[in-house]
Amino acid sequence: MPSVLKSQPLVNTISDNYKILIVLGAGSFGQVLKCLKLDTAETVAVKVLRNSNADELNMREMRMLKKLRCMDSDKSNIVRCHECFQRSDRTFMVFEMLDMSLHEYMDKRKWLPAPLNGIRTVIKDVRIPERI
Numbered sequence: 001m002p003s004v005l006k007s008q009p010l011v012n013t014i015s016d017n018y019k020i021l022i023v024l025g026a027g028s029f030g031q032v033l034k035c036l037k038l039d040t041a042e043t044v045a046v047k048v049l050r051n052s053n054a055d056e057l058n059m060r061e062m063r064m065l066k067k068l069r070c071m072d073s074d075k076s077n078i079v080r081c082h083e084c085f086q087r088s089d090r091t092f093m094v095f096e097m098l099d100m101s102l103h104e105y106m107d108k109r110k111w112l113p114a115p116l117n118g119i120r121t122v123i124k125d126v127r128i129p130e131r132i
């Protein structure tokens, strides 16, 4: 993604119900925007899938997230996906807002090794559940 797009949203509007606040980051599938969901006044992370992705790739990501939505997020440590929808030729995925990524945590620690109890917590959180 060109660097100018790192701070500029890929889209100007999502729907009447979402106010775009800032760009949180970008990953393999698209860009993630911090948004205010107006009907609930919740802050959420909205992933905007790239139009340039192959349709099958976007569909696979959506199918996978729909399956994961059936799981108990608290027991499986999977980020909660509130909804997925398509609008103006774009696919949007709405997630609960998380406070810090592992990358940000390590960056904050200036990449010094994490304490053992911190490592245990992370390993517990990324453990793959028995059934997906």
Ligand SMILES: Nc1ncnc2c1ncn2[C@@H]1O[C@H](COP(=O)(O)OP(=O)(O)OP(=O)(O)O)[C@@H](O)[C@H]1O
Residues within 6 Å of the ligand: 024, 025, 026, 027, 028, 029, 030, 031, 032, 045, 047, 079, 095, 096, 097, 098, 099, 101
């Ligand atoms: N639910 C969320 N809450 C807060 N920030 C998020 C959330 N989801 C993603 N982000 C931010 O947006 C960035 C991009 O996320 P995204 O899920 O698109 O890709 P990734 O997980 O970093 O990488 P990849 O898609 O390659 O696996 C993350 O690095 C993170 O900073």
